[in-house]
Amino acid sequence: MSYQALYRVWRPQRFDEIVGQQVITQTLKNALITDQTSHAYLFTGPRGTGKTSAAKIFAKAINCRHLKDGEPCNECATCKAITQGRLNDVIEIDAASNNGVEEIRDIRDKAKYAPTEADYKVYIIDEVHMLSTGAFNALLKTLEEPPANVVFILATTEPQKIPLTIISRTQRFDFRRISIKDSYDRMAYILQQKQITFDKKALLTIAKAAEGGMRDALSILDQTLSFGDNEITLKNALQVTGSVGHDLLNTYVKDVSDQKVTSALNTLEKVLAEGKDANRFIEDLINFCRNLLLYQQDPSLIVDQELGDVDEQFKSFAATLNAERIYQMIDHLNDTQQQMRFTTHPDVYMEVLTIKLAEPTKVAKSETNLQTVTAGADQAPVAATEGELGQLKDQVKELTNQVKKLEGQSQTTSKPAGQNKTVRSNTSKRKQGVKPNLTKIYPVLANATKQNLVQLKEIWPDLIAMLDVTQRALMHVAQPVAASESGAVIAFDYAFLYEKAADDGDLRQLLSEDIDKLVGHDLKIAYVDAEQWPEIRKSYIQQHKDDLQSNESESDETNDEETSKSETASQTEQDPVVTQAETLFGSETVEVKDD
Structure with a gap:
């Protein structure tokens, strides 16, 4: 028999073998044990998290006559036929290629007939969000009033595209991303069963690169085995995933945090020279910054997620980099990541990004410094030394004096006519x-x-x-x-x-x-x-004096009916423009002057 990929060979055949979805699997087992199964289920979640595997296991369990604790026996003829995909009563349909009305009508018509071999006829519709509107409408009535002994299991990665009328007729189960620890444990178990030695850090790198998908993790592991001739090492894992090792990552972050532009660019050149993917490098940096923020809040959280792989350099970064600096780095990384989506020269964007990260204080330096001083230390706390604050205050004071000097020159008549004309011209331009x-x-x-x-x-x-x-x-x-x-x-x-x-x-x-x-x-x-x-x-x-007087007159007529004569006389004597101005801006800000 030809070689099969790991994710196919080690596909779960029992609920207990599904990784990271204990809540869902326990719920389904309890429903099978108590015979409280529904006629329609909706499995949603990211790719490679066990949706289709859970559907096939459920199809075996609901038809298995030797069910034990909600798990199929995998030994009877029915279980084996479903595992091998040759039982006619379990129909798996790819909605991406069968998304028309005619295909769904065919399902609806055949669902009326009783199952031939098993107790239940099970329809597994994968990527159900790809169905057309007409196909959803054709499926709707069948889901609402299904024939006896028929179960529909809908699986999708994009539940928001499914009509609410369909969702409301199903039991929905949301599959979550698989944690790094669960992915690591599953890969370690498989390698131990295959009697292959491995580097712990290599599996950790693969688990991170999989981004919560067990199938992706096994695919990367399979590729690493082929690349390293059945040897799992950290170097091989970094080569296959395109990730950057801890040493280079720590060196790069240290260079940019110390504002050493030249060193940071040299480190970036080493990263790209090793053939690392620029987008993967940005993902690693974002994840690194995220870990720093979480470590500052709860160190034990990161230690558990990284399986204890936290070095001293990382702890030093967490102690020296403040949150605002890390937020700024993440913003630059996100912006560059968006810009790199359509470029064929990612190295250029990476070099610009490196300069931005290494020189954060030089971007709009004069504006930021002036705003920092104006805000004041009590209302806008900023990480700056007393010497820097003093220098900035001196700069603001000097600018204020220059402005006053220019205003004085524009008003004096003791200067030559040509100079006054120049000053007035500059002042006019500024006001314009x-x-x-x-x-x-x-x-x-x-x-x-x-x-x-x-x-x-x-x-x-x-x-x-x-x-x-x-x-x-x-x-x-x-x-x-x-x-x-x-x-x-x-x-x-x-x-x-x-x-x-x-x-x-x-x-x-x-x-x-x-x-x-x-x-x-x-x-x-x-x-x-x-x-x-x-x-x-x-x-x-x-400009609006007439309107204000008209409004005031109407107001006076209304007030005449509700107020005393003395108050009415007082209002009549007052200038209506003044009254309206006080209404708009407050009497304490209005000053009346006679012309």
Whole structure:
């Protein structure tokens, strides 16, 4: 007989042999023991987790006349016929190639006939999500009112594509990914039965590369056996899976964490020179960072998952790298992984990624530093030394002095005409770059009330606290100045920070979503420079003076019926524009001046 793959030879023939699905197998055995089986089952889960194997074992168990503790005997004629795939009453169908209405109608018509040899006729429909809409409709009535002695077992990796009307007529069992330990134990058992020596770390590498699929693990193990001439070593496992060894991985992470760009690039060159897959390398790095985060929270969790394979270098990384740094590394790794999906030059992306990981502080350094200082140490804790903070404060102070100096030069008349003209030109250009979006501001002012503004100011500290460190630093110098039921105007103390916020669409969206969480509805956010806000407010009131007076008159007529004459007289004497301005922005912020 020709050679058979390991996953075929060692396919489970009993419920107890299915790896990592104890809850499901125990439930099915209990149902068989108590004779409480259903007419339809739905097995869902990732590939290679035992769905089809469990379906075949269930088909044997429900037809086995020598059932013991819910397990088939595998010795009777019926069990052997099902194992060999020659029993006519157990029909296995691939829905990927038989997904039409006619195939399902044929099943429906034949299901009416009684089984010929076994007690139950069992239909196993694999990849059932591939059926067409018409085929699902044809299957629906049969599932709802099935003939006697007929059992349907549907298996799929994508349950979200199955109509809810089908799912509601079945008992659903979700197969989970198989843990590294369970995969390791199963492979070790198989190799021991074959009397093949193996390296523990090699099996651990294969179990990680399988990503929760037992069939994938056995396929990789089979390939490693062929590559190493029936010898399982760590070197062979790394070659077959394309994974990177602990030494190179530790060296690379140490280089980027120490910000040694040249060393990190040299290590990357060694990794690629060994023929390692770039995508696999990124997966290994993401998994490494994930383990670091979990180890910082619960060391025993990683020790158990890695079967005790945690070296001293890993523990050192967990102690020295803070969570924010690890989050940043994972973000860069995820971004590069997405970009590499359609490229034919992964080495270029890997080199750029290495530079990003090794030089995190040089990316937008001036912006990050300025935001860090503005946020303050008490509200935005950042891992920086006192010397760095002092240097950044000096830079901010110097920039502030330069701005004041330029503003003073633009106002003085003692300078030559040509110089004043240049300064005014520069100032004009700077102001032109901070043009407010009146189309967003005016609709807010049209419906703004003091009550909405007070409500927004009350939740403002909580809203700022929900942002990350960088965004919190930016919004620390901003505050709401007007608000309505559907929008808000936020004023920034510094023009250059206003410009930065105006270009950050993600920040505006995040603010709206966070406001929705706090008050129950989102607000459309509009930004404005604090220096320009009084002029914008005055311009709006003057442009809409007639409307404001009309609204105030209508309000006065209503109040005449409900208030005393003295109060009505007092309201009539007051300027309606002033009254409406106080309603919009609050009396404490409105100052009345006679022309």
